[in-house]
Amino acid sequence: MFHYYREAFIRLFYPAACEVCHANLDLEEKILCQHCVGDLDALAWPMEKAMTDERFEHLDHAWTVYAYGSPIRELLHGVKYARKDYLLKACQKRAAGLAQAVTSDFWYDAILPIPIDRMKLMKRHFNQAEVLATMLEPWLTPPVERSFLIKHRSIPSQTSLSQCERAINVYGSFRLKHHAKVLGGSFLLLDDVLTTGATANEAARLLKLHGAKRVDFMALAKTAPNLEKMRFLESPSSSSKAGERTIPVHS
Ligand SMILES: [Zn+2]
Numbered sequence: 001m002f003h004y005y006r007e008a009f010i011r012l013f014y015p016a017a018c019e020v021c022h023a024n025l026d027l028e029e030k031i032l033c034q035h036c037v038g039d040l041d042a043l044a045w046p047m048e049k050a051m052t053d054e055r056f057e058h059l060d061h062a063w064t065v066y067a068y069g070s071p072i073r074e075l076l077h078g079v080k081y082a083r084k085d086y087l088l089k090a091c092q093k094r095a096a097g098l099a100q101a102v103t104s105d106f107w108y109d110a111i112l113p114i115p116i117d118r119m120k121l122m123k124r125h126f127n128q129a130e131v132l133a134t135m136l137e138p139w140l141t142p143p144v145e146r147s148f149l150i151k152h153r154s155i156p157s158q159t160s161l162s163q164c165e166r167a168i169n170v171y172g173s174f175r176l177k178h179h180a181k182v183l184g185g186s187f188l189l190l191d192d193v194l195t196t197g198a199t200a201n202e203a204a205r206l207l208k209l210h211g212a213k214r215v216d217f218m219a220l221a222k223t224a225p226n227l228e229k230m231r232f233l234e235s236p237s238s239s240s241k242a243g244e245r246t247i248p249v250h251s
Contacts, residue, residue, distance in 0.1 A: 019078060019087055020071040031090045036071045043067045043221075044094050047101060052222060056197045058204035061216045063102055064194050065095050068223035076128075076192055076221065083124060085131045088192075091220055095132070096139040102188065102218060108142040109185040114203060115174070117154040129191045132220065142188065149203055150175050158198070166198035174206050183211035194219035 016025040018033035025033055032040065043066040052062045066072045075091070078084040103111075113129035121127060133144045152175050158166050176182060187207055189200050194217070204215035 019084070019090075020074045031087060032071065037090075039071050040066070040075075040090065041094075043069050043072055047098070050098050050101075052194065054197065056201045056204070056217075058201050058208050058215060059189075059197065059217050060214050062194060062197060062200070063098060063216070063218045064220065064222035065091065065098050065218075066221045068193070068221040072221045079128050079131075079192070080124065083126075085126050085128065088128070088132055088135055088220075092135055095220060096136050099136045099218060100139045102216070103140050103142055106188075106214075106216065107186055108188045108216075109181075110145040110148060111136075111140060111142050111188050111190055112145055112148050112203070114189055114191040114199060115149050115151040117151045117173075119154050132192060133190050136190075145178075147177055148181070149206075150177055158195075163196040163198060166196050167201065170199050170202040172202075174203050176206060176210060179210050182207055185212050186214040187212055187216070189215065189217045191217070191219045192221070194222045 016029075017023065018025055018029075018036055019031050020036045021033060023033045023035070029037075045064065045067065050063045050065065052064055054062065056062060072091070075087045078087045111133055113127060113133040115129070116124070116127045130146055133146070137144050151173055153173050155169050155173050158169055161169060185207075189203055191200060194200070197217070200217040200219075204212075204217070207215050
């Protein structure tokens with residue numbers, strides 16, 4: 001009760017705004033207003049459609065929580081370009097639900113957040129996939145291994161590349177820290193966005209090259225190359241109007 005009054009007092013002088021549409025937040029609202037929470041929920045795949053219907057050479061299965069559109073787009077922009085890692089909490093409940101369902105249906109030896117290179121880490125101050133893994137960790141039985149996979153070289157921007165060009169671009173960009181632990185193992189890779197799957201597929205290729213039995217992938221949102229391209233043509237600070245909906249990229 002004390003916290004409630006303290007929060008009410010603070011909000012009196014410093015009103016909190018929705019991170020997407022900037023409407024004032026009610027006392028019980030965090031990060032997003034009710035309207036944007038509704039828009040976010042509308043992007044979530046029903047559990048039976050969370051598995052993507054695309055084929056990847058080295059990934060056995062890929063799951064995503066949301067279709068890529070507003071407001072997940074603005075939330076992930078905020079995470080990546082404004083260092084607002086706390087925005088991922090808006091996705092916690094649904095992401096935890098899917099992660100829990102996937103890890104209870106399939107055995108994994110470890111959850112592996114997709115790493116970012118050192119330059120990106122210095123710029124961003126955190127790896128969003130690791131933040132996501134930490135957020136989901138209480139709901140997961142398999143351990144989260146944060147330094148299992150290492151991205152040892154930065155790669156040129158992928159935004160204007162085709163699926164095939166992306167695969168070439170990321171080839172050889174990962175290395176393994178614990179080769180011996182891979183043989184016969186099953187792993188779930190974790191990242192914020194699935195675009196063409198080239199990055200996760202390359203991580204899976206390396207794991208399978210060292211004897212992994214199974215490699216799956218889970219991402220918060222599934223986009224398409226053309227949408228991804230459009231996203232980067234906008235400035236990071238630009239955002240769509242509240243309530244704008246992007247048509248889900250798969251049915
Ligand atoms: Zn809002």
